[in-house]
Amino acid sequence: MRDHMFTVQEVEALIHRGDGLLLAGQEPLLRRLPRGNWIGGTIPYFMAGEGGIVDHERIFVHELPFGLRCQGVRRYGSGDIDRVYADLPADGFGVIIMPATSPVHLAFALGAPNFDQFAARPLVGWVSGVHLDDLGTKSPKVFDGTTGEALEEKAVVMHVSVPKGKVAELGVLNIFREGNGPAINFLSSGFSAKEVEVDGKRQNFAQYIKKNGLDTRLPLVADYCGTPINVSYQAVDDANGEVFFYAPVYAGMPYRHAAPVGDYVTEFTSQLPKDLGQRTAFSCNCILNFLYSNLEGKKTANIACPITFGEIAYQLLNQTMAYVTIDSV
């Protein structure tokens, strides 16, 4: 397994080499880096060679493997993020990082499936965050390495070209499946909900969760033609009868509360496609999997990646590992 955790000095040397780099780490570390072909986002949680870690001293590095090349870096705000798919290179893919709770994060989360050229080319990436002790005092950021700027309200996208004879493909690994409970239908799309329809009966969702003793560490799951897609619970406000999510729920899409899972690492390893570690150019996994499954100190096969506040594989995902593989044509 390649080493992914590097000191600032070591990352400086990689940047000077000129290759495209995808970085994750604490803000003060990323601020010290020279300009170059890199993008980065703030986060101190990682799955590394030694297992799940919280690291304030080193930077996680995805070096572009397999002859992939950085074709440039673009930035998008909430006003122009709808161009993100249309701008992707015809011979490659994009890696996007956006700051959690920023306007561009919200615009992408709600609107992506309706953007021009949605899913026409692979778009993978993650939502940057902060150490959980710093929630409310520090803001998540992304970095455009070509200028060295830290950005709080923009997404950065690295355009990556794939050499002839190779092809990039996105994948997700989600251990959660729809449970046996009834379908839950939301009356409007968004990051929160008060009223839902369960078995055709309209009711308050917060009360429904309480009455049925639902474990909100398990996500809501929707069936996307065979791919289970999660929406994770952020909070249940019993006083106001409102439930908040880390990704939007969509009206017209039936959701079910996820079935319980046993041991995360066992489930994860059993679902991991063979040789994935050798074919992966980039991956990320969710902070909720890290927290709820106590992944600190544990290994998830040979997968190394940043632990993030949201994953992107075409659209925003929760409690999922997203990855891009490079295969020969």
Added chain:
Amino acid sequence: MQVPPATHPSWSDLLTGKKAQQPAFMAARMFIVRCRMELTKNKFNADEVRKSAAQLRDLYVKNADCPSVKQDLATLLS
């Protein structure tokens, strides 16, 4: 491998759910779900289905080298 024309019934069958088999290509899965949410609103209007079928085909053309696209072309769309 040839990508069938937009008029091939498999495209609209995937969109409407008439074809029960699921595509292997993840982009298609996500695109189909997005289309179904819209198409349900306009009761699967024939013009809208045709338009979405052309867009779905375009996804396959643009990603024709992907292993999952090849798999779908050989099984779902032959």
